[in-house]
Amino acid sequence: MKVFIVFLFCVVYAQAKVTPDYFPACKRSDPQIEKCVLNGLEAVKAHLKDGIPEVNIPALDPFTVPTLKLDRTAPNLRIKATVKHGKAYGGSDFKIEKLKLNLNNKYAAELKITLPKLMVVANYDVKGSRILALDINGKGRLRGNFTGITVVAKGFAKPVAKEGVDYLQVDKLVSKVKIGHAQIEIDESERPLAAQSAVTFFNASPNVILDILNPLIEETAAAVIKAFANKILGSIPISEVLVEDAA
Numbered sequence: 001m002k003v004f005i006v007f008l009f010c011v012v013y014a015q016a017k018v019t020p021d022y023f024p025a026c027k028r029s030d031p032q033i034e035k036c037v038l039n040g041l042e043a044v045k046a047h048l049k050d051g052i053p054e055v056n057i058p059a060l061d062p063f064t065v066p067t068l069k070l071d072r073t074a075p076n077l078r079i080k081a082t083v084k085h086g087k088a089y090g091g092s093d094f095k096i097e098k099l100k101l102n103l104n105n106k107y108a109a110e111l112k113i114t115l116p117k118l119m120v121v122a123n124y125d126v127k128g129s130r131i132l133a134l135d136i137n138g139k140g141r142l143r144g145n146f147t148g149i150t151v152v153a154k155g156f157a158k159p160v161a162k163e164g165v166d167y168l169q170v171d172k173l174v175s176k177v178k179i180g181h182a183q184i185e186i187d188e189s190e191r192p193l194a195a196q197s198a199v200t201f202f203n204a205s206p207n208v209i210l211d212i213l214n215p216l217i218e219e220t221a222a223a224v225i226k227a228f229a230n231k232i233l234g235s236i237p238i239s240e241v242l243v244e245d246a247a
């Protein structure tokens with residue numbers, strides 16, 4: 001009977017562990033926990049390109065964004081747009097530059113990454129919008145190359161119990177985004193001439209437009225990163241990656 005119970009416990013435990021073996025397990029009290037988590041992230045990173053089905057991590061390269069709705073008014077900017085079937089290539093080449101953690105009675109993190117290049121394709125539908133004096137209304141498909149990208153994401157997570165198991169979920173996240181250079185092309189189906197002059201303007205001085213769009217880019221990046229992080233964190237029991245000290 002005793003043996004059977006031990007056996008049962010082992011079976012249940014073996015089934016309960018969902019993360020692949022290369023996932024890190026760091027000690028909460030480790031004075032060098034940032035280093036441990038960084039090493040773990042590097043190990044996981046190698047598998048991110050194609051996704052990690054065991055823990056529901058979607059493929060990062062290409063990274064798919066089914067729908068984004070943008071609606072914003074700011075100086076020099078009025079934009080109302082729907083972006084569909086977005087795909088970004090190159091996301092798995094990110095380099096982690098810095099990680100700061102604070103796990104004293106909370107889960108706070110700051111992550112800085114750089115990305116040499118992101119190639120984006122997406123369908124857009126833009127109405128009632130302008131950037132500076134540029135008419136940017138229309139509908140079609142956009143291709144863009146963005147290079148020299150730096151993203152700093154800063155956020156808090158909270159433990160959330162699901163069927164008796166604790167997972168982390170990001171509560172609040174803000175991001176800072178810098179883009180070194182950009183180049184776009186479009187296939188416009190409704191107003192090709194207006195679109196072509198907007199594209200020509202953009203490509204002649206991308207940083208002028210990117211600066212105006214920056215608050216929108218940062219807000220959108222934060223929403224996309226938060227959704228991606230929560231999808232990952234929602235499949236990883238905290239106890240499998242952050243171990244308490246043995247009593």
Ligand SMILES: *[C@@H]1O[C@H](CO)[C@@H](O)[C@H](O)[C@H]1NC(C)=O
Binds near residue numbers: 143183184
């Ligand atoms: C983006 O880069 C790719 C590969 O270097 C190139 O083929 C493509 O024409 C570029 N697209 C734009 C919009 O510049």
